[in-house]
Amino acid sequence: xxxxxxxxxxxxxxxxxxxxxxxxxxxxxxxxxxxxxxxxxxxxxxxxxxxxxxxxxxxxxxxxxxxxxxxxxxxxxxxxxxxxxxxxxxxxxxxxxxxxxxxxxxxxxxxxx
Amino acid sequence: xxxxxxxxxxxxxxxxxxxxxxxxxxxxxxxxxxxxxxxxxxxxxxxxxxxxxxxxxxxxxxxxxxxxxxxxxxxxxxxxxxxxxxxxxxxxxxxxxxxxxxxxxxxxxxx
Numbered sequence: 001x002x003x004x005x006x007x008x009x010x011x012x013x014x015x016x017x018x019x020x021x022x023x024x025x026x027x028x029x030x031x032x033x034x035x036x037x038x039x040x041x042x043x044x045x046x047x048x049x050x051x052x053x054x055x056x057x058x059x060x061x062x063x064x065x066x067x068x069x070x071x072x073x074x075x076x077x078x079x080x081x082x083x084x085x086x087x088x089x090x091x092x093x094x095x096x097x098x099x100x101x102x103x104x105x106x107x108x109x110x111x112x113x
Numbered sequence: 114x115x116x117x118x119x120x121x122x123x124x125x126x127x128x129x130x131x132x133x134x135x136x137x138x139x140x141x142x143x144x145x146x147x148x149x150x151x152x153x154x155x156x157x158x159x160x161x162x163x164x165x166x167x168x169x170x171x172x173x174x175x176x177x178x179x180x181x182x183x184x185x186x187x188x189x190x191x192x193x194x195x196x197x198x199x200x201x202x203x204x205x206x207x208x209x210x211x212x213x214x215x216x217x218x219x220x221x222x223x224x
Contacts, residue, residue, distance in 0.1 A: 004155075031210050040121065042201065042216040043156075050210045058211075090155055094210075099144050102212055104155035 002026050006091050006105035013081045013112045021076040021108050023091030031094045032074035033102065034058075034066060036087040043090065049074055050096070081112045119202050119215035125222055131189040133218045135202030138183065146203040147176065147187045150217070156201060159187070189220075197222045 007022045025032065030051045035043040035058075045058030049068040063085060065077045074093075078085060088109050092102040119135040137145065142164050148156040162169045162176045162185075169176045175188040185204075189196055202215040 040216055043214040045206075045211065048210060092156075096210060099161060100205075100209070100212070101144075101146070101158055101161065102156075104148075104157070106155045 004091055004093055004103055004105035006089075006108050008108060009106065010109050011111070013078075013110065015082060015112060017081050017112075018077065018079050019081065020078075021089055021091075021110075022073070023075065023105060024073045025091075025093040025103070026072065027093060027095070027103065028071070029093035029095045029103075030071070031096055032068065033092040033094075034064075034074070034076045035090045035092065036060065037090060037107075038087050046076065046089075081110075083112045086110060086112045117202055117204050117213045117215040119200075119218050121216060121218060123218055123220045125192050125220065127192060127194060127222050127224055129192055131187075131192045131196065131220055131222075133187045133189075133200050133202075133220065135185040135187075135215055136183055137185065137202070137204045137213075139205050139213075140183075141205060143205045145178065145185050146212070147174075148201040148203060148214075150199040150201065152198075159200075192220075192222050194222050194224075196220060 004025045033048040034046040047066040049055045052071045067075045091105045094102045116138045125131045146161045147159045149159045173190045177186045199217040201217045203212045206213045
């Protein structure tokens with residue numbers, strides 16, 4: 001039982017390059033989330049998808065786009081990477097009403113030079 | 114949304130008890146959570162408590178909730194080196210789908 005799987009685990013980009021972070025969950029959850037984690041700032045929500053077919057902005061959406069491809073998959077795209085986007089990115093999923101517990105992937109460590 | 118605050122660092126001797134504290138602002142009936150993040154890994158749910166409870170115990174973990182003061186704590190008994198990690202307190206966010214996370218408390222266990 002894999003849970004939440006993120007790819008890639010590590011990535012180095014140059015300023016201005018684009019990339020897509022992939023996330024898939026096998027728990028049949030309706031809701032999925034993208035967070036970034038920076039030292040001393042905890043987790044900040046970038047975007048979330050309450051259910052298949054919907055996406056909404058979180059606290060820090062600027063510079064990112066998302067796609068809820070189907071119930072299992074939720075991707076995060078950086079169109080033109082900036083050094084300020086150097087961070088650790090986490091995907092999570094949850095089932096609304098089931099104590100709202102969020103289950104996290106192992107993270108993608110991104111450096112933008 | 115909800116503000117969740119916790120202290121950033123805790124150092125504890127192996128075998129002692131650790132107590133990690135958290136304060137929150139939301140008053141609704143809801144779940145409150147403790148997550149653990151080991152180095153290089155994602156967040157793993159440790160335990161949770163519903164806001165109508167005062168205490169929950171799970172093996173070495175004890176969660177205490179003071180609703181009047183909006184204070185949540187996590188006590189780890191007989192702290193081991195494997196307990197070295199970042200611990201996040203989380204509560205409800207600005208809608209039913211979101212959670213608000215504290216900044217995380219880094220716990221260091223020394224021999």
